[in-house]
Amino acid sequence: MGTSSLRSLAVEVADFPAVALGRPADVPVAVLRANRIVAASAAARSQGVVPGLRRREAQSRCPSLELHAHDDARDARSFEPALQALEDLAPRVEVVRAGRCVVPTRGPSRYHGGDRALSRLVLDRVRSALDVDMDVRVGVGVADGPRAAQIVAVEAARSGEPVVVPPGATADHLAPLPVRVLEGVLDPDALAGRVGVTSGGTPGGERFADLLRRLGIRTVGHLAALPAPDVSARFGGLGRAAHQVATGRETVPADVVEAPVDLSVVGDVDPPADRVDRVAFVAKVLADQLDDRLGGRGLACTRVLVRVETVDGEQLERLWRHEGVLTPSAIAQRIRWQLDGWLRFRQRSGLSEGGVCRIGLVPDQVVADAGRQLGLWGGSDDSTERALRALARLQGQLGVDAVLVPEWAGGRSPGERVRVVPLEGVDLSGRAGPPVAPWPGSLPSPSPSRIWSTPREVEVLGADGLPVRVSGRGHLSSMPTRCRLDGRAWVVVRSWAGPWCSDERWWDATAHRRRARIQVVVGAPEGDPSPEAAHLLTLESGTWWLEATWD
Amino acid sequence: MSVERPERLAALRELIEQVQPVVGAHERTLEVDPPVRELLPLGALQRGTTVWVGGGAGATSLAMAVVAGPSRCGSWVGCVSVSSLGWAAAAELGVDLSRVAVVRADGPDWATVAATLVDGFDVVLCGPDHRPGRREVSRLAARARERGAVVVALDDAPDARAWPGVDLRLHVDARTSGRWDGAGRGWGALRSRAITVVASGRHGVDRSRRVELLLPGPTGVAASASAGAPGSGTEVASPVPVGSDRVVPFRVRSA
Structure with a gap:
């Protein structure tokens, strides 16, 4: 036996x-992934925060809860000392x-x-x-x-x-x-x-x-x-x-099979790199190579040995196991984690600063690839492969935070509905689609096509010649007739709609925001056929801001 | 020795088969949504070309409508210098957001990033945050031609001066565009907007075309203005005269 x-x-x-x-x-802390709690500290658990709760439920059980987004790389980094x-x-x-x-x-x-x-x-x-x-x-x-x-x-x-x-x-x-x-x-x-x-x-x-x-x-x-x-x-x-x-x-x-030949792949990093970003591209290429080699024989890998060498001749080997099959991106991610944790650990403990000069991947447990379920559109088609390769190259050049993808989120302000998040943290095969139900209090579509990250002050005057205000019940003090941006020329408000009022996070003293938004269509003072422009103006603490424009 | 006529014909046909290009330029295209089709000389985006979108209010939505078709047909859209774009609006105009990638790059990196995107993406959207120099533009256009990508340049400027030598200019006519429908004096909400686009360019667009569009249309996506409307699809002789001081009320440019 x-x-x-x-x-x-x-x-x-x-x-x-x-x-x-x-x-x-x-301090009660919890970690969120896709709006669900995935982990909670003992202090949070004692107040009833358990994995699986939604953000809101968790906050209602423990108002002082500190929430953090899930980050695989951070976890891997922190676990490295234990592995050492x-x-x-x-x-x-x-x-x-x-x-x-x-x-x-x-x-x-x-x-x-x-x-x-x-x-x-x-x-x-x-x-x-x-x-x-x-x-x-x-x-x-x-x-x-x-x-x-x-x-x-x-x-x-x-x-x-x-x-x-x-x-x-x-x-x-x-x-x-x-x-x-x-x-x-x-x-x-x-x-x-x-x-x-x-x-x-x-x-x-x-x-x-x-x-x-x-x-x-x-x-x-x-x-x-x-x-x-x-x-x-x-x-x-x-x-x-x-x-x-x-x-x-x-x-x-x-069904582990004996690997018929040596399937390991090795890549040199030249010049030697001391930053993870710069090694990441080599890692991705190697992982793809390994996948090609295995795929050519109808095999897949459930455990991989990642071997990293530095110019000082130091070697770090680590086995990564996965209960399913390690995909190229999963392998590349693990190489990143390993390097990230290792390099930091070395820097902190004052060890040598030599850069990484070589990476090797040895498939340690190889199984017959039973195939995977592709998406309706083929999962990863040719153009996706090509695009992801280009993005991986850019990640290597500019750092992982520079390459982003839009992701549906919820929110009332136009910029909150879709957020652009780093590609690194997104699972491309399981992305959320647009929400099926409308977000309460959000503006009706069409959404503005340009959203200004730095809001600019706008003066809005009503028919009575006084600045327009919005009452607590959502009534405008008077009909907006004129407005101007940053002290430029006055323009005439031809039509307007709203206000849409939002009272967000009223339970939180620091994050509490009360806002009222109106859509305005403005035009030149006279001359009817002159062009119009539509803007979204937001009133917050007594001042109107230009938040977005329908361009 | 003369060969029989039918045989010669057959031999010639065979020769034609051998020498003609495998894929004609008109076959290397990306499908776009029907309302946008009228704007494009081939009724589709021709691979390897550069399209400039700018002019008056509505240019951003127009650029989104142009890339919407390819994104839904499976082409990836790579975007650079687009920090102010509203992606919810893009999705409403038909862009498949799961096929969009955004790269954050400032001045010095812009050219490299755009070149890398052209290598890997079918459609590259260059936003208004960065105004490229002449050399950057011509290099990018050459690279796109070689790789068969479509570069869509969204520009806040009133004319295409920053993008010389583009293949197609989609100019939103600032004087006749931007009539909004849906909002009243305190009631309703913005629904649709009529814009006039003047398409002019180099290949197959010798005469510029004026097309009226609803962008966004009543259903959210782009729509053609009513078919019988005067001016729809008519040809105009001269390229658009661009007013030096446009009267578009505080049109905002990103810094």
């Missing part, structure tokens, strides 16, 4: 995105994601005096490396198999004590747990934050667990009791993997 060689130790830092922010323990500390104890640390990693225990346990001693040691080292307070929960779990170990580690994070499941007892240990625990270790798309359907219509992890529950299979033990061939026939590869975890008989991830 080869199972003993898969005995693994997993480390789980609960709510790592919140921990990575490095805020004091008594782990590597002193055991080789071949596999990173699942920031905040979670797996180590094969066979060698290290013998060296450090058993699983229990090792897990104690790991817990202490990770805690001191991350330099976290006592209320950050770090879990260390040992079980037969990397996925089972992750489940055990999550459980251990709750108690704060390492949990070591004796060899062969994994199935019994997992049996009483609800099937939901399998979600976190199976769903290939869980990291991307979406529920996907894998090829052949097999349900993705989250739906899979849901489906099991509805079929009456409520605990892991229920699933383990089913005959393996039946589970496999009904649920495909995902079911097979789940069944293996449940029975404690994990093998190397399903």
Whole structure:
């Protein structure tokens, strides 16, 4: 039986995105992704903020909550010290994601005096490396198999004590747990934050667990009791993997094949780069090359070894694992994370400043590529590939923050409806479309085609010759008849509409804004056929501003 | 030795097959929305050309309407120096925002960025934040011609002086454009606007064309002004005379 060689130790830092922010323990903080809480600090949790809540719900439960946007790179950077500390104890640390990693225990346990001693040691080292307070929960779990170990580690994070499941007892240990625990270790798309359907219509992890529950299979033990061939026939590869975890008989991830030839790719960075941005382009090219090589043989990669060399001859190797398949962009992202964390760590600890001169990628676990579900329009077509390549080049030249894509968001002011956000943080395959329901209080379409980032003051005079005001009930003091911008010539208001009043964030003393907007069509004083221009004017604290123009 | 006539004909036909270009210029085009079609000499955007959009109020919407068609047909639109564009308006005019990328670049980087975008994108929208120099413009145009991309230059200036040698100028006539419909004196809301666009240029546009458009139209997207309206699609002899001091009420230029 080869199972003993898969005995693994997993480390789980609960709510790592919140921990990575490095805020004091008594400040309730939470991390948002796509308007949902993905992680909350202990202080926030004690006030009822839990992952899955919407922004509004979370704020209503805890008004002093500090919200931050999710940032993979920040997480990876903060996790790096823990990985460095782990590597002193055991080789071949596999990173699942920031905040979670797996180590094969066979060698290290013998060296450090058993699983229990090792897990104690790991817990202490990770805690001191991350330099976290006592209320950050770090879990260390040992079980037969990397996925089972992750489940055990999550459980251990709750108690704060390492949990070591004796060899062969994994199935019994997992049996009483609800099937939901399998979600976190199976769903290939869980990291991307979406529920996907894998090829052949097999349900993705989250739906899979849901489906099991509805079929009456409520605990892991229920699933383990089913005959393996039946589970496999009904649920495909995902079911097979789940069944293996449940029975404690994990093998190397399903259908790993022996790589027929050396598939690794190596790229030189010339001149050596000490900034991540400059290495990023090489990383993307290498990842594409690797994908081509694997794709040519009908293979895909679930674990990749990223090897980075500096001019001083230093080497950093790190294994990245993924429960699904690592796409080129996912690999490139991981190289970035690794470099980002590593370079900062070195700079902070005053180590040598030599630049990165070489990057190598070794596909470590290779599986037959079962294909992926393409979007209705083919997912990534030729022109998308070409465009993304050009954008990657620009990211390398100008930095990742210079390349943006528009994304639908909500809001009342015209500039809030669509925001341009860095491409780096956007999942192109799962972008939100325009909102289906109108945002309450927003202006009717058409939207203005030009939005001025620096508002300019406008004087608006009414029929009575006095500046126009808007009452608390949304009535204008008089009909606007004339206006002028920045002290230029007066123009006549030919028609106008509104006001649209908004009272935003009234519960927040600093972010509270009361505004009234009117649309005006202005023209020259006389001469009827002369052109008109339409502007959006905003009244805020007694002053009218030019906010946008229908150009 | 004379070859039989039919055989010679067949041989000639074969020769024609061999020498004629695989794709004619008129076939290398990008589809646009029907109202915009009237403005373009081939009824579509010809790849490798540069289109200037400017003039009076409505130029920004016109540029958005021009790139809307290609974006919905799967072409990516790369934008540079467009910090003031309202993307919600672009979406309402039919632009598929999932096919849009925006690159933030200031003065010195502009030329490199635009060149890189031309390499990778079917349509490149150069916004009004940056006024390129003559050499930058001619280099970009040459590169677009080579790569088969369409460069749409949105300009706040009243004429195309900053973009010499463009293939097509879409000039929004400031004197007759901008009649808004929908808003009254305190009631309603802006709905649609009539503009007059004068298209002039080099290839196949020897005589400039005047086209009346509703931009945005009553349904949000661009629409042709009523078909029988006087002046729609008629030819005018001279290119647009541009008034030196335009009377467009505080038309705002980005700094």
